[in-house]
Amino acid sequence: MSRLGGVRSGGNERATGARGLRVLRDDLWTWRTDPLPPSVWLRWVPHGIVCLAALGVLLGDAAQLGEGGGTDPSARSGAGGGIDPLLAFLIAVAEAGAMVLALWRPVAAWWLSTAAMLVGAFAVRAEMTAGGPKFTWPWTAAGLIAHLFVLLLLALRVHTRVPLEALALSVLATYVVQGVVGAPDYQPTGLLAVILFAVATVLGIALRGRREARTQLAEQTSLTAEERARRTLLEERSRIARELHDVVAHHMSVISIQAQVAPHLVADPPDELKENLAGIRQNALEALTELRRVLGVLRSEDPDAPGTAPDRSGTAPHAPQPTLDRLDALVENTRAAGLTVTAGQDGRRRPLPPGVELSAYRIVQEALSNVLRHAPGATARVHLTHLPAGLRVDVSNTPPTRAPAPSQGAGHGLLGMRERVAMLDGTLEARRLPDGGYRVTAFLPADGQDLSTGHSTDHSTEDDTP
Numbered sequence: 001m002s003r004l005g006g007v008r009s010g011g012n013e014r015a016t017g018a019r020g021l022r023v024l025r026d027d028l029w030t031w032r033t034d035p036l037p038p039s040v041w042l043r044w045v046p047h048g049i050v051c052l053a054a055l056g057v058l059l060g061d062a063a064q065l066g067e068g069g070g071t072d073p074s075a076r077s078g079a080g081g082g083i084d085p086l087l088a089f090l091i092a093v094a095e096a097g098a099m100v101l102a103l104w105r106p107v108a109a110w111w112l113s114t115a116a117m118l119v120g121a122f123a124v125r126a127e128m129t130a131g132g133p134k135f136t137w138p139w140t141a142a143g144l145i146a147h148l149f150v151l152l153l154l155a156l157r158v159h160t161r162v163p164l165e166a167l168a169l170s171v172l173a174t175y176v177v178q179g180v181v182g183a184p185d186y187q188p189t190g191l192l193a194v195i196l197f198a199v200a201t202v203l204g205i206a207l208r209g210r211r212e213a214r215t216q217l218a219e220q221t222s223l224t225a226e227e228r229a230r231r232t233l234l235e236e237r238s239r240i241a242r243e244l245h246d247v248v249a250h251h252m253s254v255i256s257i258q259a260q261v262a263p264h265l266v267a268d269p270p271d272e273l274k275e276n277l278a279g280i281r282q283n284a285l286e287a288l289t290e291l292r293r294v295l296g297v298l299r300s301e302d303p304d305a306p307g308t309a310p311d312r313s314g315t316a317p318h319a320p321q322p323t324l325d326r327l328d329a330l331v332e333n334t335r336a337a338g339l340t341v342t343a344g345q346d347g348r349r350r351p352l353p354p355g356v357e358l359s360a361y362r363i364v365q366e367a368l369s370n371v372l373r374h375a376p377g378a379t380a381r382v383h384l385t386h387l388p389a390g391l392r393v394d395v396s397n398t399p400p401t402r403a404p405a406p407s408q409g410a411g412h413g414l415l416g417m418r419e420r421v422a423m424l425d426g427t428l429e430a431r432r433l434p435d436g437g438y439r440v441t442a443f444l445p446a447d448g449q450d451l452s453t454g455h456s457t458d459h460s461t462e463d464d465t466p
Contacts, residue, residue, distance in 0.1 A: 027162045028166065030108070033105055034158050050149065054099040057099060057146045060141065061120075061143055062092035064140045065087075066082040066085050088123075094115070095117070099146050102149065102154065114173060120140065128184045128185060135186045137188070138174060138183075148197065148200045151170070152201070153204070155201050155207075156204045156207060160205050163205060164205075167201045171194050229415070233419070255281075256281050256288065259277045323358065324352075327343070327384075342379070344382070346383070349386050352446055359420040367382075371438075375398075377400050383395075390426070391446070393440075394441050396440070398435070399435055400436075414430050426445055
């Protein structure tokens with residue numbers, strides 16, 4: 001039984017080792033493209049820096065290898081000199097080329113840089129003699145710089161596991177060449193190389209993680225802004241729906257009362273007339289009941305909770321919807337809040353549809369609220385122009401005299417105005433004035449589309465800051 005367990009254990013270990021080798025092969029035995037992202041403002045500067053550094057590595061490494069990587073000037077022409085100049089140049093080209101290749105194919109560049117280091121190290125070792133000049137080995141200074149660039153670019157471009165694997169194999173290669181193979185007499189660079197490689201890899205991984213975090217944060221911020229705009233739109237439409245239901249409920253109540261009173265206004269009304277009027281009244285009462293039931297759900301923050309909550313305007317849930325008759329009270333309340341407001345009208349006032357008067361009141365209310373929030377110290381002017389075709393609403397303010405406090409709102413106050421105006425087939429213009437003030441102008445036609453079926457197609461999210 002123990003032998004069987006040992007066989008199973010050995011089989012599991014071999015399977016785990018095989019999987020590890022497959023993962024390592026997939027990560028490092030590849031020719032895939034992982035280019036550096038170009039900078040927005042300085043598109044090719046990173047590429048230019050790498051190419052200039054590669055040129056320096058090419059010249060420096062060719063010279064170092066030609067002298068055997070030695071640092072003793074007196075020994076450069078003595079015994080144990082450099083390797084063949086052509087071989088030295090080819091190795092330098094490989095290491096410099098690996099830096100440039102790392103801009104597009106970092107994994108392949110790492111293989112090329114590692115291979116060039118191994119070839120150069122063994123070529124220099126073959127020229128070493130005991131008591132001869134001390135060479136920097138197994139990494140020359142230029143070769144070390146080239147491999148640093150390659151590991152940094154690799155860590156910047158690929159998944160974290162890959163540069164860690166490349167670092168481990170670079171450390172292993174350095175240990176094998178310097179620690180296992182060894183050389184007669186040299187200045188060791190293995191420990192310095194391992195430390196610098198680790199620093200470059202960790203730095204690249206950190207920079208890549210920071211870049212990915214910033215990208216994810218920007219995406220999340222964009223999604224949050226879109227969700228906030230959508231929620232604001234839905235809230236404003238819900239509020240408009242509640243108000244329109246109140247308007248329709250008022251008309252249905254009038255129809256019911258008129259149908260009830262009509263038979264008493266005619267002497268000896270026919271039975272058919274009484275029956276038709278009774279049917280009209282019954283249908284109006286049923287429609288009114290349904291409207292009130294829907295209105296109760298719309299007005300409630302929680303449809304299952306008893307009672308209702310006040311809406312965003314701060315009015316009681318069942319308060320009558322405001323009209324232009326209450327505009328003077330709105331202006332007085334705004335003055336009491338500390339804003340200097342002047343109001344005026346032009347033209348002959350005539351009866352307007354309830355939805356038009358309600359929308360005009362709400363537009364003025366929202367515009368004055370924006371002046372209070374975003375233009376402290378400014379003065380506001382409200383002007384209504386009664387035209388044969390409809391009503392023009394104009395709210396403007398002077399520049400603020402001091403900086404406004406940070407806004408805690410969603411910044412979509414104009415959204416509700418545009419919804420109301422689009423619902424009535426009107427027009428709205430909101431713009432900043434040359435002197436720094438702000439102006440909102442709306443035209444509400446008196447014969448706009450039916451309020452019970454009208455809907456908006458304008459989804460603008462323009463900022464409401466005056």
